[in-house]
Structures are given as C-alpha cells and as structure tokens.
Amino acid sequence: MSTPRVSLTVEQRTSLQCRLKERDGKRCFYCARNFRARPLRRKTLDHYIPHWLWPAWEVDNLVLACERCNLAKGDVLPWPLVWLLLATFRQTEWEMAA
Numbered sequence: 001m002s003t004p005r006v007s008l009t010v011e012q013r014t015s016l017q018c019r020l021k022e023r024d025g026k027r028c029f030y031c032a033r034n035f036r037a038r039p040l041r042r043k044t045l046d047h048y049i050p051h052w053l054w055p056a057w058e059v060d061n062l063v064l065a066c067e068r069c070n071l072a073k074g075d076v077l078p079w080p081l082v083w084l085l086l087a088t089f090r091q092t093e094w095e096m097a098a
C-alpha cells in the first residue's frame with residue numbers, strides 16, 4: 001500500500017533540511033557518517049515512520065539520512081519502533097490477563 005507523495009518545493013526542502021541539521025547535526029541519522037557529494041552518500045530526507053503510515057512532511061517524523069541508508073530502510077518500520085509496539089502490546093496483554 002502506498003499513497004502518492006506530495007513533492008516539496010526546493011525552498012521547503014532546504015528549510016526542512018536546515019531545521020533537521022540544527023536538531024540532529026550534519027550526519028546521517030542511521031550510520032552517523034558525514035554526507036558527501038557523491039552517489040549513496042548524498043543527504044536525503046527520510047520519513048522515520050514510513051510515509052504510507054504517517055503521510056506528512058513534519059519535522060517530528062523526518063530525519064536526514066544518506067541515500068544508502070534511506071534506500072536500505074525503504075518503507076518499513078524502524079526496529080526500535082517495532083520493539084516499542086511489541087512491548088506495549090505485551091504489557092497490555094498482561095494487564096488484561098490480570
């Protein structure tokens with residue numbers, strides 16, 4: 001399942017990248033490498049929670065990622081979020097059983 005992505009203007013993209021750089025620094029959120037001006041090391045905007053699940057361009061759900069990490073992650077949920085959901089589900093199950 002995927003929803004069409006609204007493309008950003010160059011100004012919107014630049015503004016988001018500046019805000020994310022201030023928040024997270026100038027490195028890839030996933031591999032912590034510096035961005036470079038060559039393929040797979042260039043800077044991209046990544047939806048931490050996939051765009052199909054949270055279809056908005058909000059800073060709270062965006063990170064800067066190199067192309068390699070962005071491609072590798074694709075449209076799947078990040079592992080920390082999966083563990084959090086599983087832990088919450090298990091805790092709710094235990095509370096219901098008690």
Ligand SMILES: [Zn+2]
Pocket residue numbers: 028029030031032033065066067068069070
């Ligand atoms: Zn990376």
